[in-house]
Amino acid sequence: MSSPGLREHRKATNRAAILDAATRIFSEMGYEGSTVRDIVRASGLAAGTFYNYFQSKEEVLACLVGDLSSDVRLVVEKARRKATNAREFVFEGYLAFFRTLGSEPSILDMVSRNQALFRSMVFGAGISSWTESTAPSPDEAEPPREEHAAVAGILQDLKKDLSRAMSADILAPMDVHLTALALIGAGFEILLAMGKDPSLGPEQAAQFLTELFLQGMAPR
Incomplete structure (x- = not known):
């Protein structure tokens, strides 16, 4: 035995x-x-x-997404909480995100091959969070799919960290939910770009998005 x-x-x-x-x-x-x-x-x-x-394969997918989401939440939240200014908050958060998901070719390949599926998780989580206040009662609501709930956890973590950073004057005050959606949506699309362009690494991707969000597109 x-x-x-x-x-x-x-x-x-x-x-x-x-x-x-x-x-x-x-x-x-x-x-x-x-x-x-x-x-x-x-x-x-x-x-x-x-x-x-x-x-079923649905359970396998839910497990994969759940494991990945847990890894992302752990490292990204830790990185953001160390931030003492806006640049660190955005750059270190994105860097942790891209290093966790973008440094593993098999993960990038899976996300790239199934873009529509993963987009539905990312943006479905955002829509679900946006309509929480008008959602049906728990008795009437359809239970969320596990993988969507896992991704929604990333969004909720980001909203909490944004609120904390704004309260601490690390970030300027703005709509927390819309900001979180913009940050996550941009991060997901750049992650897809990394899957198509092997020369685009985590540092370069994080730097690009940091400049985009903090400096904008206006000429300087």
């Missing part, structure tokens, strides 16, 4: 193998064009093993 430690290690290894395989399959075939069978085949595991962890 295997020890509890060995069983946990095997479970973690199998889960990682499934998620890695799904990332490759979603990158190569697209999310809509892939099946559980494709993921199982790429993972090298048995179909029964797959179903010990996930019941």
Whole structure:
């Protein structure tokens, strides 16, 4: 009989193998064009093993997005909270974001191949947050998809950090929600550009957006 430690290690290894395989399959075939069978085949595991962890490719996607969102929230919030001025707030936040997602080719490939899907998560989270006050009651509302809820967490973190930075005079006062949508939307589109242009690295991407938001487009 295997020890509890060995069983946990095997479970973690199998889960990682499934998620890695799904990332490759979603990158190569697209999310809509892939099946559980494709993921199982790429993972090298048995179909029964797959179903010990996930019941569908939808669950796999939700897990992938949830893991990525957790990583992003952790590093980006930490970077922004160290900021003592507006430039640091914008640049360090974007740099952490791009280093987390933009430095891994498989992630960039997956996002680029499934742009419409990921756009729906990013901007769907924004619309959902915007209409919270007029949403139906909990008994009437349709439960949000897990991956949309995970992305919405990134937006909520940013809004909290923006409010804190504005209160501390690190940033000028402005509409927090619209600012958060603009920052996230621009970051997502530049992330897609990084997937198409390997020469565009995290530092350059973060610097571009920092100049855009802080200096604007007017001639100087």
